[in-house]
Amino acid sequence: MILTFDFSSDVPLYMQLRNQIVIGIAEGKLVPGEKLPTIRALADESGINMMTVSKAYQILKQEGYIVTDRRKGAVVAGQPVSRISEEILHELRVKISELRLAGMKKEEILAMIEKIYEEGNK
Amino acid sequence: MTKAILWLSVIWLPFLMVYMNVNETKAKKNIILGVTLPQEGREDADVLKELESFKRNEWLSVAVLMVMAAAMWIFSDEHAYMTPWMLWIVFCIVLPYVPYVLSNGHLKNLKVQKGWVQEKRVIRVDTSALPPENWFSPWLFVAPVLVCLLPVLFDKSMAVMYVISAVMCALFWFGYRYLYRNKAEMVDSNAELTAVLTRVRRYNWGKMWLLTAWFMAAFCLVAWITGINSLIGIILGIAVTVLLCWLAFRLEMRMRHVQEKLTEQSGDDWYVDDDDHWLGGLLYYNPDDSRLIINNRIGLNTTVNIARPAGKVFIALALVMILAMPLLGGFLDGGVKKEITLAVEDDRIVCNSGMGSYRIDLDDVQEIKVLEELPSNMRRSFGTGTETLLQGRFSADGYGSMEVNLDPRQGPYLLITTEGKTYLFGTRDGSAVREIYEAYH
Numbered sequence: 001m002i003l004t005f006d007f008s009s010d011v012p013l014y015m016q017l018r019n020q021i022v023i024g025i026a027e028g029k030l031v032p033g034e035k036l037p038t039i040r041a042l043a044d045e046s047g048i049n050m051m052t053v054s055k056a057y058q059i060l061k062q063e064g065y066i067v068t069d070r071r072k073g074a075v076v077a078g079q080p081v082s083r084i085s086e087e088i089l090h091e092l093r094v095k096i097s098e099l100r101l102a103g104m105k106k107e108e109i110l111a112m113i114e115k116i117y118e119e120g121n122k
Numbered sequence: 123m124t125k126a127i128l129w130l131s132v133i134w135l136p137f138l139m140v141y142m143n144v145n146e147t148k149a150k151k152n153i154i155l156g157v158t159l160p161q162e163g164r165e166d167a168d169v170l171k172e173l174e175s176f177k178r179n180e181w182l183s184v185a186v187l188m189v190m191a192a193a194m195w196i197f198s199d200e201h202a203y204m205t206p207w208m209l210w211i212v213f214c215i216v217l218p219y220v221p222y223v224l225s226n227g228h229l230k231n232l233k234v235q236k237g238w239v240q241e242k243r244v245i246r247v248d249t250s251a252l253p254p255e256n257w258f259s260p261w262l263f264v265a266p267v268l269v270c271l272l273p274v275l276f277d278k279s280m281a282v283m284y285v286i287s288a289v290m291c292a293l294f295w296f297g298y299r300y301l302y303r304n305k306a307e308m309v310d311s312n313a314e315l316t317a318v319l320t321r322v323r324r325y326n327w328g329k330m331w332l333l334t335a336w337f338m339a340a341f342c343l344v345a346w347i348t349g350i351n352s353l354i355g356i357i358l359g360i361a362v363t364v365l366l367c368w369l370a371f372r373l374e375m376r377m378r379h380v381q382e383k384l385t386e387q388s389g390d391d392w393y394v395d396d397d398d399h400w401l402g403g404l405l406y407y408n409p410d411d412s413r414l415i416i417n418n419r420i421g422l423n424t425t426v427n428i429a430r431p432a433g434k435v436f437i438a439l440a441l442v443m444i445l446a447m448p449l450l451g452g453f454l455d456g457g458v459k460k461e462i463t464l465a466v467e468d469d470r471i472v473c474n475s476g477m478g479s480y481r482i483d484l485d486d487v488q489e490i491k492v493l494e495e496l497p498s499n500m501r502r503s504f505g506t507g508t509e510t511l512l513q514g515r516f517s518a519d520g521y522g523s524m525e526v527n528l529d530p531r532q533g534p535y536l537l538i539t540t541e542g543k544t545y546l547f548g549t550r551d552g553s554a555v556r557e558i559y560e561a562y563h
Contacts (some may be wrong), residue, residue, distance in 0.1 A: 002311060006241040007410040025420065037249050045305055046247045047411035 001029045005046055013048055017056035025065055025076055027120035036066060036074040125203045128346060129195060131512075132211055136187040138371075139182045139218040146222075148171045150381040150420045151309045151319070152389040155222065158396070159228040161389040162240050168236075172228050175491045179221035187214055204451035204458075212447050219404065226403035233397075239397040244409060250313040251306030263295035266339035266480020273346030280345060280503055280515040287342050291335040298331035305417050308516045309385050310393040322380055326373055326422055333373075337366040377422045386490045401428075405437070460510045463530055464536065464547050464554040471538065471558065473547040477506045477513040482525055482538060484562060489539040491548070492559045496530060497521050516546075 001024050005013055024030040036042075039057060043050040044115045057074055068076050099109050134262050152158050154169070155176065157431010163169055190213060194206035205418030233239055262486045268289035274281045300479055307319035340362050348355035399408040410427040426433040471482045495519035509531070518527045521537075521544060529537055529547030535548040548555060 002308075002313075003247045003249060005245045005247075007245070007310075042247065042249075044413070045251075046245055047408070047413045048245070049412055 003042075003046070005048060008089065014052045014056040014059070018059050021056070021060055023120075030076045030080045032076050034076045035072055036076065038073050075097055124364045125195075125198070128207050129191070132207070132214070133191060135561070136184045136210065139214060140184050140288050142374075143180055143218050145375070146420065147176065148378075148382055149385070149389075150378055151307070152393050152395075153419050155229055156226045156397070156400055156419070157233060158240075158393065159233065159389065160393065161387075162237070163233070164389070164478065166236070168232055172225055172232065176221055176225040179225075181216060183217045183221060187217060188414040194275060199455075201252055204454045205448055206222065206451075208447040208451035211246070212444055214473055216510075217443060223402040223404065230397065233265060241391075242398050245396075245410065246308060246394060247310045248306055248313055248316045251308065251316045252378070256334060257299060260295055260299075263291060263298075263334055266335040267291045269339035270342045273342055277346050279501075283345065283503065284342050287338045291357045291532060294335045296336075301415060303411075307381075308394050310388045310391065312388070315384060315388070319371055319381065319384060322377065323417070323422065326377055330370065330422060333369055338363060352423040355492075372506070374421050376540075378420055381420060408511065413531060439511065441521075447465050458506065458508050462511070462527065462547075462549045464549050464558065466558060471536075471547075471562075473545075474491050475511060475513055475527050477511060478527055480525060485537055487562065488541065490559060490562055491537040492555060493535045493537050494533050496528075496533070496535065497546075500526075513548045521546075536557075 001020075003017065003020050007013075008015065009018075021030065021036070030102055032035075036057075037045070039050055039053045041111060042048075042053045046053075057066065057068075061074075064079075065077055067077050068074050096109060099112075104112075146153075146155050149164050150153075151157070152160070152175070154164070159166075161168065163370050169453045179498045187210070191210055194210055196205040198266045214488060267288045270284055272292055274284045296341050307323055309319065341359060344358040344362060348358055396408075397403075399411075400419070401407050401408055406425055406427050407429045408427055411427055411429065414426055414430045415424050417423075418428055421431075426436045428434055428437050457476030462473070462475040464471075466472070466484070471480075471484065471487070473480045477519055497520060500512070500516050500518045502512075503515040503517060503523070505516070505526070506512065507514075507516075510529055512526050512528055512530050514526060515522045515523060524544035526546045528546060529550045532550060532552050533548065534547050534552055534555045536558060538545040538547070
């Protein structure tokens with residue numbers, strides 16, 4: 001899986017990393033039980049700070065997407081996350097509102113969501 | 123003689139520099155002359171024209187350097203050749219990079235004009251290229267350390283050199299294992315390609331450190347068996363050095379060839395492009411990257427991130443060292459040519475040359491002798507050894523280790539023995555030696 005860190009983005013680096021791992025799990029690029037790179041290896045490879053990587057892993061662990069094992073390190077969680085938090089629904093509402101304000105119609109938004117969803121199944 | 127050997131030892135340098143630079147006109151990992159181009163860019167008429175112009179300019183720089191070498195050879199003093207020699211080496215390092223930086227700038231402009239520029243300030247990581255490392259065993263480095271230390275048991279006069287060499291071998295392992303973490307070689311989204319390129323680089327990087335450690339060991343063995351200043355020792359020392367340089371060069375060229383072949387088909391779809399962080403295609407400047415040591419983009423070498431404070435210090439030191447070479451040459455030339463004085467002052471025998479100064483209390487002198495000729499098979503442990511000056515610590519058959527300050531062309535020489543130390547002095551014209559001997563023997 002290729003991780004991309006955009007230093008000109010307003011999204012903090014730890015959140016970029018968290019988001020990409022969530023997308024990777026959802027799209028099946030990261031499978032349950034798969035070992036994630038160690039914090040040090042990922043920091044060395046990307047050149048970003050170890051604290052930044054550690055923060056992203058902590059959030060993923062709190063959200064239940066990954067589990068940490070003393071021997072294996074961080075691995076993708078075996079059970080899919082079933083809860084849909086208020087926060088996620090709120091974020092979805094904000095994004096849909098932004099698309100509406102950008103001039104997109106309901107059908108266009110639904111078609112786009114379907115396309116993105118299907119892309120994740122490939 | 124020394125002048126001829128020195129010039130012969132470096133006269134090939136411009137050809138090597140230009141050969142390496144011209145090799146960069148072949149696309150490796152989608153990079154040509156330090157500029158990342160898509161597949162279509164490799165066949166673009168404007169790009170090809172720029173590459174041809176670059177090659178011509180590179181060979182022109184060789185011609186200029188050879189003319190300079192001839193002029194410096196003819197006009198340099200027979201015994202003051204270090205300054206022009208080192209100045210010429212500096213030119214050899216700098217001049218071939220002038221066309222490189224210019225063509226790199228032209229290609230970057232072409233890239234913008236043709237719309238080949240990709241996104242900026244982005245770093246990508248292929249997680250599939252982050253498996254646990256298969257490091258070389260440290261025992262492979264222990265063997266050359268032991269080989270370096272072996273001669274200490276038999277030859278105490280050069281013990282310092284052998285121990286330093288052993289420490290260097292141990293440091294090579296440290297450098298291999300810890301200094302450099304071997305970032306993955308990602309060229310495009312092909313994870314398999316990334317993995318293969320990364321494996322090739324990591325393996326050869328380790329091989330280079332190991333090779334250098336064994337080179338040190340071989341050098342120690344040659345010094346011990348033949349004596350470092352004997353003719354056969356010099357020849358074997360040069361042979362070992364040439365062999366190491368040749369192996370390093372071959373490794374670099376093979377790496378480049380592998381990178382070229384493996385990435386022949388890359389650059390059609392999405393590809394990695396971090397040209398933005400490479401100044402002139404040579405210096406890496408990326409404030410977003412916390413690493414200090416990073417991969418050179420092609421071949422096997424590494425460089426530093428000059429956005430980091432330590433990177434700035436490193437580059438500044440490297441520049442100072444290169445630019446100071448002619449000054450060092452001037453210092454050596456002056457020191458080697460300076461008069462050697464030998465006299466008795468305040469109950470001390472004093473011998474001064476441009477490279478060293480010695481003072482011996484007359485009360486400490488146990489024996490004083492005159493030698494008409496230099497002892498045979500003099501070997502230098504530390505110091506200066508030229509046609510006009512021997513200064514420093516030497517050893518010789520039948521005399522052991524001794525402090526030397528003399529002109530080897532002109533005897534006689536004054537051999538002074540004190541408790542635990544032996545000295546051998548001589549002047550440029552042989553004067554003062556007999557006077558001091560007659561007065562104090």
